[in-house]
Amino acid sequence: MTLLDVQVRAKRFAGANGKTPVLSEVGFELAAGEVLGLVGASGCGKSTLLRIVAGLDPEFSGEVRLNGRPRQGPDREIGVVFQEPRLFPWLTVAENVGFDLGQGHDEAWVRTLLDQVGLGGLGEALPRQLSGGQAQRAAIARALYTRPRVLLLDEPFSALDAFTRMRLQDLVRDLARAHGTSLLLVTHDIEEAVLLADRVLVLGAAPGRIVREIDVTLHHPRGRGSAEVAALRGQVLRELERAG
Numbered sequence: 602m603t604l605l606d607v608q609v610r611a612k613r614f615a616g617a618n619g620k621t622p623v624l625s626e627v628g629f630e631l632a633a634g635e636v637l638g639l640v641g642a643s644g645c646g647k648s649t650l651l652r653i654v655a656g657l658d659p660e661f662s663g664e665v666r667l668n669g670r671p672r673q674g675p676d677r678e679i680g681v682v683f684q685e686p687r688l689f690p691w692l693t694v695a696e697n698v699g700f701d702l703g704q705g706h707d708e709a710w711v712r713t714l715l716d717q718v719g720l721g722g723l724g725e726a727l728p729r730q731l732s733g734g735q736a737q738r739a740a741i742a743r744a745l746y747t748r749p750r751v752l753l754l755d756e757p758f759s760a761l762d763a764f765t766r767m768r769l770q771d772l773v774r775d776l777a778r779a780h781g782t783s784l785l786l787v788t789h790d791i792e793e794a795v796l797l798a799d800r801v802l803v804l805g806a807a808p809g810r811i812v813r814e815i816d817v818t819l820h821h822p823r824g825r826g827s828a829e830v831a832a833l834r835g836q837v838l839r840e841l842e843r844a845g
């Protein structure tokens with residue numbers, strides 16, 4: 602069943618480069634529970650696309666439908682995790698996770714989420730007392746707080762060391778399964794895309810558009826460094842090279 606239907610006919614920014622659209626005819630669907638990877642060269646429009654899907658940028662031609670309904674503006678059913686944690690420095694970790702304008706604060710749910718991301722003992726800490734990986738886990742818990750149907754992730758692990766990154770990749774995949782959440786994952790790490798995604802979209806640049814869609818049908822858990830993962834990684838890399 603289609604959960605999210607994204608049809609961006611064109612996206613332009615005002616200014617010198619306004620002539621060439623940043624995105625052109627980018628259309629895809631996301632099914633309930635599906636994990637979709639999005640890869641493409643730096644500057645091709647991935648973050649722009651994610652902001653449009655998140656409802657943070659209404660200035661585009663096209664439509665985003667959630668559960669068949671046109672979506673306007675940010676929606677509680679869509680959670681976002683950015684490259685950096687973006688926690689409020691003056692709030693505790695627990696207050697950050699449960700920060701939900703006008704909706705009250707469900708303490709038991711905050712505790713559950715903190716336990717699930719491995720921050721059970723750190724709810725009363727302030728963000729500056731966390732490591733980068735801990736802060737990013739808090740950001741993931743915060744994004745899950747509204748029980749979104751879709752989680753958008755924009756290079757969420759790129760600032761982390763390889764070991765922490767692997768642990769958080771597994772964590773996000775497990776949490777998405779447990780919560781029945783669909784994922785749209787932007788990443789520069791092609792192995793990450795192949796390890797997590799059911800499908801990988803390769804974007805070309807100028808204008809940003811989908812040049813290839815690659816199905817990843819390997820069973821989970823997928824072996825890092827396995828021959829199948831390496832072969833798919835090679836295929837995605839070749840498509841990226843071809844895309845320019």
Ligand SMILES: Nc1ncnc2c1ncn2[C@@H]1O[C@H](COP(=O)(O)OP(=O)(O)OP(=O)(O)O)[C@@H](O)[C@H]1O
Nearest residue numbers: 614615616623641642643644645646647648649650
């Ligand atoms: N607010 C803005 N005003 C004008 N141009 C912008 C704006 N935001 C992004 N752009 C331009 O749109 C293009 C796409 O940017 P975007 O951030 O979506 O790329 P990206 O694919 O996420 O790149 P990266 O992988 O480096 O994060 C770039 O050429 C960028 O310069």
Ligand SMILES: [Mg+2]
Nearest residue numbers: 647648649755
């Ligand atoms: Mg980006």
